[in-house]
Amino acid sequence: MSKVELTVNGRAVSAEVEDRTLLSQFLRETLNMTGTHVGCDTSQCGACVVHVDGKAVKSCTMLAAQASGSEVTTIEGLAAGGALHPVQAAFKEHHGLQCGFCTPGMIMSAVDMINRYGGKLDEKTVRAELEGNICRCTGYHNIVKSILAAAEEMSGAAKVAAE
Amino acid sequence: MYETTYHRAGSVEEAVKLMGEADGGKFVAGGQTLIPTMKQRLAAPDSLIDLRHIADLKGISVDGANVRIGAGTTHYDVANSADLKAVCPGLCSLASHIGDPQVRHMGTIGGSISNNDPAADYPSAMLALGATIHTSKRDIAADDFFTGMFETALDEDEIVTAVSFTAPDACAYSKFPNPASRYAMAGVFVAKGGNGVRVGVTGAGNDGVYRWSDAEAALSSDFSAGALDGLSVDAGDMMEDLHGTADYRANLVKVMAKRAVASAG
Incomplete structure (x- = not known):
């Protein structure tokens, strides 16, 4: 057994779990935070993407013990005080989801890519950056549109804040 | 995944020592191949020695x-x-x-x-x-x-x-x-x-x-x-x-x- 200590969405958590527990399992089954989805469980679909110490990773491909000591952000940690995160709002506005199963991972990957590229995202980059996220409903068109809209809004907001 | 025992090494020397003490251990770095392989039960090391936290590497x-x-x-x-x-x-x-x-x-x-x-x-x-x-x-x-x-x-x-x-x-x-x-x-x-x-x-x-x-x-x-x-x-x-x-x-x-x-x- 391993003692896993994490900060999840700003809250310190700790639990004693089997060493083979995946981070995705830890979040869903130990912490009962089921916003993080498990789609393929073979590291391909990206529904389980969370941020570990600020970087997007597939939580089904990391042991909880490997992550111990880290700060983890999940889809549940994005909305602030009841207001949707700009990426969540953009997915709603631009119909970036149908069944919604891949959406937590799509949004976590989108936030990570916007953080890394700032306002310099274009369609080609977004599509390349979505390599690790699979959606079976939308054909990606509206997902890409949502991410580009959110990136523009977030960089606009950053500019206003800087001025 | 079969059961395994996780060890986190703080240095290369410690990792080598942990491997010596393990019976069929494996080093894990990023784990992007090893973890999926273990999930498919194609690999079943009894110990995993994590190298990811060794700053020198x-x-x-x-x-x-x-x-x-x-x-x-x-x-x-x-x-x-x-x-x-x-x-x-x-x-x-x-x-x-x-x-x-x-x-x-x-x-x-x-x-x-x-x-x-x-x-x-x-x-x-x-x-x-x-x-x-x-x-x-x-x-x-x-x-x-x-x-x-x-x-x-x-x-x-x-x-x-x-x-x-x-x-x-x-x-x-x-x-x-x-x-x-x-x-x-x-x-x-x-x-x-x-x-x-x-x-x-x-x-x-x-x-x-x-x-x-x-x-x-x-x-x-x-x-x-x-x-x-x-x-x-x-x-x-x-x-x-x-x-x-x-x-x-x-x-x-x-x-x-x-x-x-x-x-x-």
């Missing part, structure tokens, strides 16, 4: 043309190193096309070359750059390091700590990714420098990564894509699987080599 140093990359450096950090891009952009480009962004945030150069998957990208670059592989025990020339599919010169308790090489005058990598997995069905790294011209081929050979000596000879006298026109790759040396026949791969190797030379300039 991380980082890139570029001093003139001398490059050293810590084994624990992630693909993402290799892809985005401005210092490395200035002297060896081909390696940054290679790293930027491994797996997907999430895999690149975790996967490491040391893990990739230690696993020596026959379709992994990095081994071809190590061969073409004439890199030296530094380990917890010794320094090994890349030519002696990769010994076959998933086989290396490493002992069970030996850890890759860094790779080093002299930046070439020109280099580039070109791969034809499998449309589903994005692993290389043929990937060719071409480097031209003080060691002459060296060509590393991954994804295609039936004994893992190899150097294409005919191409090296042709490119040494004429470093242009056209210099490869008259060459052919023996399909008898190629892998064959559901993704492609040996003939198909033999053709891909030549096409990828020409593209790599053209983009190395």
Whole structure:
């Protein structure tokens, strides 16, 4: 057994779990935070993407013990005080989801890519950056549109804040 | 996944010691191959010794043309190193096309070359750059390091700590990714420098990564894509699987080599 200590969405958590527990399992089954989805469980679909110490990773491909000591952000940690995160709002506005199963991972990957590229995202980059996220409903068109809209809004907001 | 015992090493010495105490242990770096393999029960180490938190294994140093990359450096950090891009952009480009962004945030150069998957990208670059592989025990020339599919010169308790090489005058990598997995069905790294011209081929050979000596000879006298026109790759040396026949791969190797030379300039 391993003692896993994490900060999840700003809250310190700790639990004693089997060493083979995946981070995705830890979040869903130990912490009962089921916003993080498990789609393929073979590291391909990206529904389980969370941020570990600020970087997007597939939580089904990391042991909880490997992550111990880290700060983890999940889809549940994005909305602030009841207001949707700009990426969540953009997915709603631009119909970036149908069944919604891949959406937590799509949004976590989108936030990570916007953080890394700032306002310099274009369609080609977004599509390349979505390599690790699979959606079976939308054909990606509206997902890409949502991410580009959110990136523009977030960089606009950053500019206003800087001025 | 079968049960396993997780150990976090704070130093290379501690990791080696933990491996000595384990009965059938495995080192895990980024875990982007090992964890999925364990989930499929294709690997079942009784102990996992985590190298990811060893600070000494991380980082890139570029001093003139001398490059050293810590084994624990992630693909993402290799892809985005401005210092490395200035002297060896081909390696940054290679790293930027491994797996997907999430895999690149975790996967490491040391893990990739230690696993020596026959379709992994990095081994071809190590061969073409004439890199030296530094380990917890010794320094090994890349030519002696990769010994076959998933086989290396490493002992069970030996850890890759860094790779080093002299930046070439020109280099580039070109791969034809499998449309589903994005692993290389043929990937060719071409480097031209003080060691002459060296060509590393991954994804295609039936004994893992190899150097294409005919191409090296042709490119040494004429470093242009056209210099490869008259060459052919023996399909008898190629892998064959559901993704492609040996003939198909033999053709891909030549096409990828020409593209790599053209983009190395």
